Amino acid sequence: MKNDLISKIFMDKMNIIHCYLIKLGCNQEDAEDITQDTFYKALKYIDGIDVSQISSWLFRVAINRYYDLCRTKKRHVQVIINEEIFKSDNNLCEDYIIDLERKGDVLKILNSLNNIQKNLLILKYNMDLSYKEISNILDINESTVKTYLFRARAQFKNKWGVMYNE
Structure with a gap:
């Protein structure tokens, strides 16, 4: 039962976190790495994570990892907007x-x-x-x-x- 819940939560959140990282300005490869690292950490520390707070925990880990990456690459965080919004x-x-x-x-x-x-x-x-x-x-x-x-x-x-x- 717990594995089914974990699988469902991870599948739902994985794409959302990946898209969110892209929108923050993360390139495709880094977004994939951060997403994978986030879910690896979630699996590693699953016993210590409150199930009701897992979504916020995943986002917080991903965002912190992205900001760490920005600091190491010494670049400014840039937002990317989908051009479909502006098409007439x-x-x-x-x-x-x-x-x-x-x-x-x-x-x-x-x-x-x-x-x-x-x-x-x-x-x-x-x-x-x-x-x-x-x-x-x-x-x-x-x-x-x-x-x-x-x-x-x-x-x-x-x-x-x-x-x-x-």
Whole structure:
């Protein structure tokens, strides 16, 4: 019974963690390595992990491992956004160029936010997770997620307004 539960949790979370690492700016190979290392550690320490907290434990290990990798490579954490979000229905060249510029501006603003704000905005709007799912992943109270997300949106809007003189 315990093995079935572990298998189900791991299969559900493995792809989500991998995609999340890619969205944080991790390259494909490093994301695969970090994901594999995270699940290896989970198997190694499974007896010490509370089953109700395993999701947040997995995300925390993966995020910490990614930040460690960034520190060792001395590079800045960059967010990647799926270009499908910015594609318009009509394929006019002008629209495509404007969409690319908008994507660049969004990335610039996201990368200027602190890691907590950036993570919350990615989890909520790019990965389309609920407040409850985010609170489970980050192991913080749901109302705290709402508050931090409100502040992150306000910070993003403020920087967007400054960029476009609004």
